[in-house]
Amino acid sequence: MKAFVFPGQGAQFVGMGKDLYDNNEVARNMFEKANDILGFRITDLMFEGTDEDLRKTSVTQPAIFLHSVILAKTMGEEFTPSMVAGHSLGEFSALVAAGALSFEDGLRLVSARAQAMQKACELKPSTMAAVLALPDEKVEEICAGIDGVVVCANYNCPGQIVISGEIEAVNEACTRLKEAGAKRALPLKVGGAFHSPCMEPARAELAEAIQNTTFSTPSVPVYQNVDAKPHTDPAEIKANLIAQLTGAVRWTQSVQNMIADGATEFVELGPGKVLQGLVAKIDRNVTTDGRQ
Secondary structure, eight states: OEEEEEOOTTOOOTTTTHHHHHHOHHHHHHHHHHHHHHTSOHHHHHHHOOHHHHHSHHHHHHHHHHHHHHHHHHHGGGOOOSEEEESTTHHHHHHHHTTSSOHHHHHHHHHHHHHHHHHHHHHSOEEEEEEESSOHHHHHHHHHTSSSOEEEEEEEETTEEEEEEEHHHHHHHHHHHHHTTOSEEEEOOOSSOTTSGGGHHHHHHHHHHHHTSOOOOOSSOEEOTTTOOEEOOHHHHHHHHHHHTTSOBOHHHHHHHHHHTTOOEEEEESSSSHHHHHHHHHOTTSEEEEEO
């Protein structure tokens, strides 16, 4: 059984999607429709912009979404998932690819999400940090013992967690995690504390947009970040998408559950190969592939 997976923020690179635009009419039409919906030529930034242009959350998120979703569309009959999942932002790509959301509605929601997250970052300085080589339980225990907001935000693979929260609390956590034996506890260059309570203003703003958007039953189960479980009910999918902004990305658990449910091959659609690497670290018995 094949699981198709979709990357999140951080996978972007200048030139992403250009081959698709140049060589495929369906892709070109979708990119141009996206330019119209967004009100600016995101294709110019994707194909010929600078790294700095692409790092802006308001550009990064729709750019990665477009690359992933258009790849899935241009595969035609080769797109044969038994299940799908996406890492953070990638969950929106997965939902569109599985038919739970239209391309246009998915893009509008991703753009609204990016802008809401950007605003939340500006309201209160916050950050994230990567933690290597400590058990999940130990990282959770140390974060729980710190004054201020700091939580486990991304369970990427065994021994690799990203924590998120207020700057002082994250710095204090990094110190204690190193003392506890972490190989690394390193602040990341990000706009703010994604997937933490610091994103509450963004969650509240996005909730209204999601509730006002029509979702359909997806063609295959979507394993969602907040609980790592398969979902097909539109109401549940909406609730989980809203909770995702302040909740953790349980990627390790999602991949383990997909494998338990029969997945033997994981195909990553979108820029980079991050998810292929994480899947291989979670379980070396499955095969990985990707298209970009």
